[in-house]
Amino acid sequence: VTIDTVAEKAAVSVATVSRVLNNDPHVGAKYRRRVQQAVAELGYRPNRLARGLRRQRSQSIAAVVSDIENPHFAEMVRAVEDLASAAGYRLIVDNTDESPDKQRRYLQALADERVTGLILSPTDPNAGEISMLLDLDIPVVAFDRQVSDPRADAVVADNTRATAMAVRLLIGAGHRDIALVAGRLDTQTGAERVDGYQMAMREAGLAPRIVDGDFRIVGGQEATDALLRDHTPPSALIVSNNLMTIGALRVIRDSGIKVPSQLALVAVDDPFWAEFVAPPLTTVAQPVRRMAEDAVALLLERVSGARTIPRRSVHPFELRIRSSCGTRPA
Amino acid sequence: VTIDTVAEKAAVSVATVSRVLNNDPHVGAKYRRRVQQAVAELGYRPNRLARGLRRQRSQSIAAVVSDIENPHFAEMVRAVEDLASAAGYRLIVDNTDESPDKQRRYLQALADERVTGLILSPTDPNAGEISMLLDLDIPVVAFDRQVSDPRADAVVADNTRATAMAVRLLIGAGHRDIALVAGRLDTQTGAERVDGYQMAMREAGLAPRIVDGDFRIVGGQEATDALLRDHTPPSALIVSNNLMTIGALRVIRDSGIKVPSQLALVAVDDPFWAEFVAPPLTTVAQPVRRMAEDAVALLLERVSGARTIPRRSVHPFELRIRSSCGTRPA
DNA sequence: CTGAAAGCGCTTACAG
DNA sequence: CTGAAAGCGCTTACAG
Numbered sequence: 263v264t265i266d267t268v269a270e271k272a273a274v275s276v277a278t279v280s281r282v283l284n285n286d287p288h289v290g291a292k293y294r295r296r297v298q299q300a301v302a303e304l305g306y307r308p309n310r311l312a313r314g315l316r317r318q319r320s321q322s323i324a325a326v327v328s329d330i331e332n333p334h335f336a337e338m339v340r341a342v343e344d345l346a347s348a349a350g351y352r353l354i355v356d357n358t359d360e361s362p363d364k365q366r367r368y369l370q371a372l373a374d375e376r377v378t379g380l381i382l383s384p385t386d387p388n389a390g391e392i393s394m395l396l397d398l399d400i401p402v403v404a405f406d407r408q409v410s411d412p413r414a415d416a417v418v419a420d421n422t423r424a425t426a427m428a429v430r431l432l433i434g435a436g437h438r439d440i441a442l443v444a445g446r447l448d449t450q451t452g453a454e455r456v457d458g459y460q461m462a463m464r465e466a467g468l469a470p471r472i473v474d475g476d477f478r479i480v481g482g483q484e485a486t487d488a489l490l491r492d493h494t495p496p497s498a499l500i501v502s503n504n505l506m507t508i509g510a511l512r513v514i515r516d517s518g519i520k521v522p523s524q525l526a527l528v529a530v531d532d533p534f535w536a537e538f539v540a541p542p543l544t545t546v547a548q549p550v551r552r553m554a555e556d557a558v559a560l561l562l563e564r565v566s567g568a569r570t571i572p573r574r575s576v577h578p579f580e581l582r583i584r585s586s587c588g589t590r591p592a
Numbered sequence: 593v594t595i596d597t598v599a600e601k602a603a604v605s606v607a608t609v610s611r612v613l614n615n616d617p618h619v620g621a622k623y624r625r626r627v628q629q630a631v632a633e634l635g636y637r638p639n640r641l642a643r644g645l646r647r648q649r650s651q652s653i654a655a656v657v658s659d660i661e662n663p664h665f666a667e668m669v670r671a672v673e674d675l676a677s678a679a680g681y682r683l684i685v686d687n688t689d690e691s692p693d694k695q696r697r698y699l700q701a702l703a704d705e706r707v708t709g710l711i712l713s714p715t716d717p718n719a720g721e722i723s724m725l726l727d728l729d730i731p732v733v734a735f736d737r738q739v740s741d742p743r744a745d746a747v748v749a750d751n752t753r754a755t756a757m758a759v760r761l762l763i764g765a766g767h768r769d770i771a772l773v774a775g776r777l778d779t780q781t782g783a784e785r786v787d788g789y790q791m792a793m794r795e796a797g798l799a800p801r802i803v804d805g806d807f808r809i810v811g812g813q814e815a816t817d818a819l820l821r822d823h824t825p826p827s828a829l830i831v832s833n834n835l836m837t838i839g840a841l842r843v844i845r846d847s848g849i850k851v852p853s854q855l856a857l858v859a860v861d862d863p864f865w866a867e868f869v870a871p872p873l874t875t876v877a878q879p880v881r882r883m884a885e886d887a888v889a890l891l892l893e894r895v896s897g898a899r900t901i902p903r904r905s906v907h908p909f910e911l912r913i914r915s916s917c918g919t920r921p922a
Numbered sequence: 923c924t925g926a927a928a929g930c931g932c933t934t935a936c937a938g
Numbered sequence: 939c940t941g942a943a944a945g946c947g948c949t950t951a952c953a954g
Contacts, residue, residue, distance in 0.1 A: 312931030375640040540870025642947030
């Protein structure tokens with residue numbers, strides 16, 4: 263049952279059926295009713311492939327993230343899907359694994375299928391495919407990290423302030439030797455978190471102490487291990503994302519070191535398990551759902567043409583004090 | 593740049609270009625080379641919408657799950673995406689929230705876009721849309737829970753044995769009052785986990801003690817709270833999925849009850865945070881990645897026509913003894 | 923082995 | 939306001 267069947271049954275042209283289906287106001291009430299009835303009786307559903315080909319746009323949006331298993335992105339994707347499907351769009355998910363090559367292939371595929379728009383947590387912010395998509399009038403919203411093409415919108419968190427907040431909290435609790443497990447300095451997020459840390463440390467006249475953990479579980483584990491094996495281990499630790507925190511917790515547990523008495527801990531990111539680990543983690547949390555909602559809103563503004571100038575929105579982190587930092591909630 | 597551009601440049605017909613693109617062997621080597629060169633020089637990429645319309649099949653597969661934020665499904669979706677994209681398919685993700693109505697709408701949308709196949713963790717296993725998809729020759733692989741249409745394939749875990757294993761472990765550790773926080777008896781997974789529990793308890797001459805937790809965090813919290821507030825609280829607890837376990841842990845932590853000395857705990861599902869909570873959780877784990885790989889393999893067998901008879905594959909759970917059960921690893 | 927042509931199911935100028 | 943017709947970019951019988 264295609265649009266022709268409906269047209270025949272309603273005794274109108276396919277053009278009229280199409281207009282009714284797309285809520286074109288210039289259709290006579292009589293015709294509209296006839297079409298609606300035929301649609302209902304036949305159980306007609308428009309073929310999205312045909313519509314997409316004709317419009318040169320598939321009714322879908324994409325979330326391109328490094329790894330959906332990371333609770334940060336799972337939360338983001340969940341929110342995006344909710345809003346996208348409410349707006350009539352289908353959701354495509356791509357995992358880049360932080361590989362520029364995978365990102366390249368996925369962005370190319372999104373162009374090939376004429377996606378309506380995408381939310382991209384970029385692995386390679388300079389990729390030519392980003393510009394290619396924008397050239398095709400496919401809006402791109404950068405998430406977490408910005409991209410170099412100035413036509414893209416962006417939704418980011420204030421990473422610099424995040425680690426600075428963590429440092430100040432620990433200084434307030436009396437710590438002076440505060441180390442940072444950093445992640446991927448070649449990413450904006452990673453670099454900004456280091457910046458905030460260094461700034462706050464210097465401001466307090468303290469020496470920064472940074473180990474790289476690559477934003478991954480194993481990296482966090484090795485970095486923490488290196489710090490704790492040092493003959494002068496730090497008294498406090500900031501871990502700059504949730505995956506590295508898992509690695510850090512593994513080392514801490516295996517080494518028998520007591521948190522927070524022997525080592526105070528503050529983690530960036532607030533995954534749902536943060537309050538159930540031992541001890542419950544003090545975190546600086548990104549408002550992930552709000553950021554995702556913001557990203558979809560920016561995307562839909564572009565799609566509808568309601569806005570044409572690029573927008574960048576910066577969300578503040580939020581301090582969630584639990585017990586791992588050794589400071590009690592007020 | 594379309595297929596016509598390529599045909600012109602290579603001085604062949606579009607039919608020949610199409611054949612080369614689709615690896616039709618009946619193309620002369622000379623023609624093939626000319627087409628390939630033109631494709632490369634023009635940077636031509638086939639329009640997937642057009643191809644989809646013509647073939648009546650979009651080159652994408654879908655994962656329909658209750659909630660991608662549940663680490664169980666995040667892991668499943670991650671694996672499915674890896675394999676699907678390696679096979680040239682795009683991945684669509686739908687969250688049903690355990691709502692039959694949402695499931696209905698999503699399955700309908702998948703039909704509307706002529707998806708190549710789907711992996712479905714069904715909320716409503718009897719939904720007519722499942723049969724509609726199968727009627728359209730769109731293969732459906734049921735995941736976790738089976739569906740009633742016998743034409744669908746299925747990949748499930750041996751839930752009955754899972755809880756039975758947990759019960760036997762706790763009995764072996766000397767427990768006799770072992771309660772179960774159950775989830776949604778109207779789902780196959782939930783019901784089977786209860787069955788296994790009851791069977792193993794009866795087998796040992798013990799009285800079952802079951803509270804419903806709805807498979808959700810809040811439900812697990814309320815169920816555990818009810819059990820612990822009882823004037824004869826159980827000495828051991830089995831929680832039948834990872835979300836309810838989070839709820840249970842919250843109550844346990846707030847009540848100050850010591851695990852495993854005052855309450856032994858075994859959880860079904862083995863999310864990555866299971867070994868970092870306090871105390872590390874003893875779990876019965878589903879081989880989620882393997883199950884997902886299996887599901888994609890079954891799907892692709894259907895797509896290629898390599899298999900036409902339905903297959904159901906049952907994966908065993910695996911016991912991961914940590915400290916929450918009060919039994920030390922061997 | 924190769925090409926001309928039909929057709930997948932829509933939308934949208936264009937004409938009336 | 940409504941319809942006839944072109945066309946989106948492919949694939950695939952069909953004929954040669």
